[in-house]
Amino acid sequence: MATPSLRGRLARLGNPRKPILKPNKPLILADHVGERRREKGEATCITEMSIMMACWKQNEFRDEACKKEIRDFFDCSSRAEAARKMRSIQEDLGELGSLPPKKLNKLLQRFPNKPHVS
Amino acid sequence: MAAPTVKVARGWSGLALGARRAVLRLPGLTQVRWSRYGPEYQDPQIDKEYYRKPLAQLTEEETYERELRKTQVIKAAPATKTSSVFEDPVISKFTNMMMKGGNKILARSLMTQTLEAVKRKQFEKYHAASAEEQATIERNPYTIFHQALKNCEPVIGLVPILKGGHFYQVPVPLADRRRRFLAMKWMIAECREKKPRRMLMPEKLSQELLEAFHSRGPVIKRKHDMHKMAEANRALAHYRWW
Numbered sequence: 630m631a632t633p634s635l636r637g638r639l640a641r642l643g644n645p646r647k648p649i650l651k652p653n654k655p656l657i658l659a660d661h662v663g664e665r666r667r668e669k670g671e672a673t674c675i676t677e678m679s680i681m682m683a684c685w686k687q688n689e690f691r692d693e694a695c696k697k698e699i700r701d702f703f704d705c706s707s708r709a710e711a712a713r714k715m716r717s718i719q720e721d722l723g724e725l726g727s728l729p730p731k732k733l734n735k736l737l738q739r740f741p742n743k744p745h746v747s
Numbered sequence: 748m749a750a751p752t753v754k755v756a757r758g759w760s761g762l763a764l765g766a767r768r769a770v771l772r773l774p775g776l777t778q779v780r781w782s783r784y785g786p787e788y789q790d791p792q793i794d795k796e797y798y799r800k801p802l803a804q805l806t807e808e809e810t811y812e813r814e815l816r817k818t819q820v821i822k823a824a825p826a827t828k829t830s831s832v833f834e835d836p837v838i839s840k841f842t843n844m845m846m847k848g849g850n851k852i853l854a855r856s857l858m859t860q861t862l863e864a865v866k867r868k869q870f871e872k873y874h875a876a877s878a879e880e881q882a883t884i885e886r887n888p889y890t891i892f893h894q895a896l897k898n899c900e901p902v903i904g905l906v907p908i909l910k911g912g913h914f915y916q917v918p919v920p921l922a923d924r925r926r927r928f929l930a931m932k933w934m935i936a937e938c939r940e941k942k943p944r945r946m947l948m949p950e951k952l953s954q955e956l957l958e959a960f961h962s963r964g965p966v967i968k969r970k971h972d973m974h975k976m977a978e979a980n981r982a983l984a985h986y987r988w989w
Binding site (some may be wrong): 674 | 827902918922989
């Protein structure tokens with residue numbers, strides 16, 4: 630789909646009609662992009678935690694009786710931690726989706742938008 | 748002063764090889780807030796077994812790593828880390844946590860006195876016990892120490908999370924080092940606060956360690972209280988986002 634046109638949309642001296650758009654900043658491409666929106670994470674290891682707590686309730690919070698559940702919970706949390714670390718490294722390297730905003734901004738600094746013709 | 752947040756030392760500092768350059772240069776003053784080692788410095792390898800391995804048995808990666816280390820600059824090993832057989836990282840960490848005002852000599856002597864007290868108590872019990880019981884009594888103070896701290900480690904922790912203007916205690920899985928830290932901290936806090944007036948620290952600590960070894964005592968109770976709170980707040984677990 631083509632870019633919607635900007636002809637006669639802004640309040641200017643030569644424009645007889647009412648303005649359609651009233652932007653609060655000038656409509657000029659900047660040499661940086663905005664930050665990535667943080668993804669809504671969700672709590673990990675809830676099932677293992679609830680199993681472990683059910684076992685605790687039955688055995689009066691003794692750890693010797695619930696060894697297997699506790700071990701599963703620890704395994705789950707270490708796996709979740711490793712996944713999170715992998716994900717943050719991947720984000721920084723830019724493997725999933727686009728480049729991270731910091732690297733993009735560095736690139737745009739080197740090749741800025743030319744408002745002039747020279 | 749121009750830079751009130753920067754801790755400085757007076758006097759001439761010759762710029763040693765590889766020392767990090769001070770960002771803020773005040774004449775006659777050196778910045779001493781952070782480590783003086785640059786990022787190129789590697790940690791020292793203290794483990795004797797690493798060096799005892801015969802060269803023929805090394806894999807390619809290990810030979811490469813050794814050759815690389817010959818070219819790298821290495822930090823000086825701290826005085827507390829030795830390659831002695833008696834060195835124990837858990838004991839060192841516990842001693843450092845007990846230390847007050849940098850008095851490592853006192854902390855270390857308290858630690859050795861504690862281990863000695865534990866050993867004496869166990870030997871008394873051993874000599875007073877019958878033959879079948881003697882097999883069950885543990886006399887090595889290091890195993891007792893490690894087992895007691897392991898028994899005191901909490902499995903799950905609580906973290907205050909702000910939601911809707913209120914702080915809720917949310918159950919959260921803890922990292923290994925956090926659990927070890929909490930166990931040691933609770934042990935030290937318990938011994939410092941709930942001590943009878945004339946009782947010395949080694950005696951109280953040895954008492955608490957033996958009780959924790961048998962899964963009794965106030966530190967274990969504190970761990971159970973933490974677990975009970977986590978269990979009571981299990982519905983709030985969805986407030987976590989990690």
